Amino acid sequence: MMGAMGMEVERFTEHRRTLFGIAYRMLGSATEADDIVQEAYLRARSAHEIPAAPGPWLATIVTRLCLDVLKSARARRETYVGTWLPEPVLTGEVVDLGARVSPLLGGADVDALEPGARLDAAESVSMALLVLLETLSPLERAAFVLRDVFDWEFxxxxxxxxxxxxxxxxxxxxxxxxxxxxxxxxxxTEAERQRLLGAFVQALSEGDASKLASLFADDVVASSDGGGKVKAARRDVIGPDRVSRLLIGLGRLGAQAGMLFEFCSVNGGPALLLREHGRLVAVLGIEVSPAGASLIWMLRNPDKLGRLEATLAAEAGATLDGSREVERVGRGGELLN
Known part of the structure; x- marks a missing residue:
């Protein structure tokens, strides 16, 4: 250990993306992950001693803070109105979430991981996986994320x-x-994903329910998260015919409202951003398997769209309100670790 008057923000920032990546995968909430990273910084700033290589120490702080949040998150999920989905994050036109071997610990013995255990970067933030992670206990989730995403030694x-x-x-x-x-x-494959997305958008724009249904896996599921704030299906819709009819109906309503959409990569997969009068009102994502689209998710809860819209504005070079950013270490932005 080396003596210090607390960690300087510049030094902490070197580790911020990795810390955000751990917190987001553990919590499924980018907003809460930002808060966790900020709390970790405040603790590091007030620490009397800081390790010479502070990465593992900071990651441990973040992990334990996340475990505290997860203990209360389950109770909040039980009272959530309708289906709960993770908060979406922008992952760029080209998904590049960084090296898989954690720089925090100098790299783990990757070959020691069981065959098939490693998760690629995009898969580790997919909606499908994050929803599955919600069913784990807090300790199982933490251990899984640290081992199979960040390659930590046991x-x-x-x-x-x-x-x-x-x-x-x-x-x-x-x-x-x-x-x-x-x-x-x-x-x-990425080619299969891109091909299906193009066919999906074409069928949706044509209002062709049968063509749309042909793109889905037999067990396709459509999940919508409105959080009780906006209208959304409160239960999952299952099966190609039912899902296609739901989407065609939503497409018609969107056309009547003058909605516009744009493509981007969200949570490591293809997604459509839906805007009404310039305001982001929904994100629709697709999880693809070789059998076709297996999960269609739509995030409409405005509480979960604000951070994404701010990130998009920052990407476009817009000036964001920094009134809350008093020596704050910044947003997570794209997941790079």
């Missing part, structure tokens, strides 16, 4: 979670089994 995970390495191995094993049971065996 000794480091044990120190962060205050458990034994053996216990952490069990947590990761249970989490992997649960995640594997809810994921398709095969992944679609």
């Amino acid at each position: 000794d480091a995970i044990a120190a962060a979670l205050e458990r034994t390495p053996s216990t952490c191995r069990q947590l990761v094993h249970r989490a992997r089994q649960h995640i594997a049971s809810g994921q398709p065996r095969f992944r679609a």
Whole structure:
């Protein structure tokens, strides 16, 4: 350890993206992840001693703060109106979420990971995976994220979670089994994803329900999150015919309201941003398997769109209100770790 009067913001910022990446995957909320990272900075700034290599120490702070939030999050989910979906994050036109080996710990022994256990960067922030992560216990979720997304060694995970390495191995094993049971065996290629998105938009614009249904997997699910703030289906819609009719109906309503849409990458996958009079009112994303579109998700809760819209404005070079940013370490932006 080295003595210090607290960590300077410039030094903390070197680790901010990785810390945000851990917090977002653990919480499914970019806004809460921003708050966690800010709290970690405040603790680091007031610390009397800071390690010479502060990455693991900062990540441990973030992990433990997230565990505290997750304990109360379950109760909030139970009272949530309708389907709860994670808060969307922009991942750029070209998905590049950074190196998989965590720079915090100098890199883990990647070859020691079980075959098939590694998650690529885009998959680790997909809506489908984040929804599955919600079904894990807080400790399982933390262990899974640290091991299979950030490649931490089990000794480091044990120190962060205050458990034994053996216990952490069990947590990761249970989490992997649960995640594997809810994921398709095969992944679609990027070319398949792009082809399906183009066909999806064309069928939707033509109002062709049968053509749209032909693009879906047999077990396709449509989930909508309005949070009780705006109109949205409160239960999942299942099956190609029902999902296609739902989307065609929404498309007609959107056309009547003069909505415009644009393409972008959200949570590592293709998505449509829907705007009404210039204001972002919904994000529609598609999870694709080789059998077709397997999940259609629509985020309409305005409380979960504000940060994304601010990120889009910043990307476009707009000036954002910085009144709340008093020595704040900044937003997570694109997930780079």
